[in-house]
Amino acid sequence: MKILVCINNVPDTTTKIKFVDNKAFDSAGVQWIINPWDELTLTRAIEMKETQPADIESVTVINVGRADAEASIRKALAIGADNGIRINSDTSDSYSVAFQLSEYIAKEKYDIIFCGIESSDYNGGSVGGMLAEFLAIPSVSSVSMFEIKDGKVVVKREIDGGNETLSVQTPFVLIGQKGIAIEPKIPSMRGIMTARTKQLTVVEGVACNQLIEFVDFDLPKAKAACRKIDAENVKELIDLLHNEAKVI
Amino acid sequence: MSVLVYTENWDGKFKKLSFELISYGKELSKKLNTELVALSIGNVAESELQKLALYGADRIINVNKSELSFFDAQLYNSVLAKVTESVGAKLILFAHNNTGKALSPRLSVSLKAGLATAVIAQPDLTNGFIIRKKVFTSKAFANIKINSDIKILSLLQNSFGLLEDPKNAVIESFDTDMDFSDQKCKLMDVNKVSGKLILTDADIVVSGGRGMKGPENWGPIEELASLLGAATACSRPVADEHWRPHEEHVGQTGKVLSPSLYIACGISGAIQHLGGISNSKYIVAINKDPEAPIFEAADYGIVGDLSKVLPDLITAVKEFKA
Numbered sequence: 001m002k003i004l005v006c007i008n009n010v011p012d013t014t015t016k017i018k019f020v021d022n023k024a025f026d027s028a029g030v031q032w033i034i035n036p037w038d039e040l041t042l043t044r045a046i047e048m049k050e051t052q053p054a055d056i057e058s059v060t061v062i063n064v065g066r067a068d069a070e071a072s073i074r075k076a077l078a079i080g081a082d083n084g085i086r087i088n089s090d091t092s093d094s095y096s097v098a099f100q101l102s103e104y105i106a107k108e109k110y111d112i113i114f115c116g117i118e119s120s121d122y123n124g125g126s127v128g129g130m131l132a133e134f135l136a137i138p139s140v141s142s143v144s145m146f147e148i149k150d151g152k153v154v155v156k157r158e159i160d161g162g163n164e165t166l167s168v169q170t171p172f173v174l175i176g177q178k179g180i181a182i183e184p185k186i187p188s189m190r191g192i193m194t195a196r197t198k199q200l201t202v203v204e205g206v207a208c209n210q211l212i213e214f215v216d217f218d219l220p221k222a223k224a225a226c227r228k229i230d231a232e233n234v235k236e237l238i239d240l241l242h243n244e245a246k247v248i
Numbered sequence: 249m250s251v252l253v254y255t256e257n258w259d260g261k262f263k264k265l266s267f268e269l270i271s272y273g274k275e276l277s278k279k280l281n282t283e284l285v286a287l288s289i290g291n292v293a294e295s296e297l298q299k300l301a302l303y304g305a306d307r308i309i310n311v312n313k314s315e316l317s318f319f320d321a322q323l324y325n326s327v328l329a330k331v332t333e334s335v336g337a338k339l340i341l342f343a344h345n346n347t348g349k350a351l352s353p354r355l356s357v358s359l360k361a362g363l364a365t366a367v368i369a370q371p372d373l374t375n376g377f378i379i380r381k382k383v384f385t386s387k388a389f390a391n392i393k394i395n396s397d398i399k400i401l402s403l404l405q406n407s408f409g410l411l412e413d414p415k416n417a418v419i420e421s422f423d424t425d426m427d428f429s430d431q432k433c434k435l436m437d438v439n440k441v442s443g444k445l446i447l448t449d450a451d452i453v454v455s456g457g458r459g460m461k462g463p464e465n466w467g468p469i470e471e472l473a474s475l476l477g478a479a480t481a482c483s484r485p486v487a488d489e490h491w492r493p494h495e496e497h498v499g500q501t502g503k504v505l506s507p508s509l510y511i512a513c514g515i516s517g518a519i520q521h522l523g524g525i526s527n528s529k530y531i532v533a534i535n536k537d538p539e540a541p542i543f544e545a546a547d548y549g550i551v552g553d554l555s556k557v558l559p560d561l562i563t564a565v566k567e568f569k570a
């Protein structure tokens with residue numbers, strides 16, 4: 001099987017968020033990383049290729065973005081992906097990203113397309129589902145386990161208050177979350193060296209209609225200082241929760 | 249034109265989030281001067297379906313087919329697209345939970361409808377259709393304008409109150425007229441937590457971090473939770489160490505909660521943890537380190553040792569409940 005892993009390039013999770021005139025994210029001085037959920041699904045894809053080479057022919061990573069995203073693609077190659085693709089385009093919303101991906105994928109043949117459950121930047125959580133619908137193939141969301149048994153794909157997905165195990169026919173879109181891999185794989189020295197020689201193809205993006213627009217951004221108001229309660233008098237906390245906050 | 253709400257049942261019973269969605273949708277449908285249609289897929293008794301009318305559903309559409317007995321996003325989406333067309337819905341509402349996250353993006357493509365997810369407030373209709381949501385894992389807010397004719401929203405759970413507005417709704421069964429013979433996904437096994445409060449549904453959550461020292465110390469957390477009718481949760485290292493099941497892991501890489509009250513016991517308050525709890529209405533922190541960052545996020549705090557504070561708190565709650 002050929003696996004394609006969609007990876008987003010996002011600000012490091014500890015970044016202090018700022019905006020330019022409240023209109024656009026201020027990327028000055030920002031460290032970029034592979035979106036944490038994409039990193040987990042990528043890790044699982046590579047683990048599978050290493051442990052079941054007979055089942056997994058190749059793992060390709062794809063990103064829609066500008067040249068500055070190539071560091072993240074190279075990192076994915078260093079972790080163990082075989083080759084990378086960058087669709088050269090700005091990313092204005094999930095819909096256009098999914099559309100760009102689908103236009104490319106429709107021309108190639110992949111058996112399973114991995115996406116993360118959401119991106120830590122705009123928290124849209126919709127690229128995977130949109131992509132599947134553009135391609136008119138099944139999608140399984142909130143996936144916390146992925147295996148191939150006797151050539152059959154078996155996944156576990158989280159439901160509210162439990163989980164379900166499914167077998168799925170390829171091609172399909174797998175939308176992964178925590179559990180699919182435990183820790184993201186760290187590139188080895190050798191991986192970093194070989195990543196330089198792996199192929200990274202750049203294809204031009206295509207135009208797409210815009211259904212939504214980001215009007216502006218703002219930062220949360222400073223929170224009132226925490227009210228400290230004496231550890232010797234925890235009854236006061238119960239009073240406050242009951243009479244002031246009215247939550248118990 | 250109408251507002252369509254996708255409801256969800258759990259073994260034939262609706263969840264609170266469906267009533268929340270209807271309450272939200274009702275407020276909006278009044279502003280837009282249209283009717284509110286509730287859709288239920290699955291095997292739900294008529295008396296249960298009628299509960300949707302209690303919160304303001306003008307029409308209730310029931311799709312009950314054995315082929316739809318388990319959730320297949322692609323099939324469910326085709327049903328939704330048909331229902332949307334048949335009722336002329338211009339606005340479709342989902343919960344931002346596992347099902348809503350799986351369905352709403354597909355429907356967005358089927359209908360060429362702009363989608364906004366994890367919405368936290370009613371839209372601003374003064375200048376188009378503008379919704380508000382958190383971005384950068386709760387570190388900022390964005391205002392998003394949806395420009396398409398049909399619009400889809402998924403709403404963050406527990407962000408809206410329930411509002412009764414009884415209607416006399418008729419239950420209409422809807423014939424999808426579709427061929428379901430070609431099923432690409434097959435259900436092999438279901439594992440449901442029964443008799444336990446579901447974390448993402450819970451109004452109160454008691455959560456433990458590494459400061460709890462080990463799984464053997466979770467008794468007081470569970471006792472406090474059961475006294476408060478709360479669910480239990482934990483930080484990531486606690487789940488990674490297998491002190492607690494990974495379903496309880498909260499934060500940027502785990503579950504994102506929006507309860508009324510979150511009680512953090514021995515949790516330092518790392519930014520990745522806060523990403524999962526900052527939608528809480530109130531946060532209580534118990535930590536022995538007065539400098540722990542959790543106190544910056546908390547509304548109420550106790551600086552002290554958990555081995556003493558937790559038992560005291562349990563006694564105080566018991567007295568309060570008595």
Ligand SMILES: Cc1cc2nc3c(=O)[nH]c(=O)nc-3n(C[C@H](O)[C@H](O)[C@H](O)COP(=O)(O)OP(=O)(O)OC[C@H]3O[C@@H](n4cnc5c(N)ncnc54)[C@H](O)[C@@H]3O)c2cc1C
Nearest residue numbers: 457458459483484499500501514515516520521536537554
């Ligand atoms: C990419 C990435 C993603 C991550 N995602 C998540 C996530 O989703 N969720 C998450 O939780 N973390 C996440 N983390 C980890 C996060 O950075 C922190 O390491 C983690 O949240 C710390 O967990 P903790 O608060 O339980 O433990 P600690 O940071 O060790 O804090 C324990 C606290 O307990 C207090 N304490 C100790 N003993 C006592 C006592 N006897 N009485 C009272 N207080 C006591 C200490 O003062 C301390 O503040 C992520 C990290 C990365 C890099």
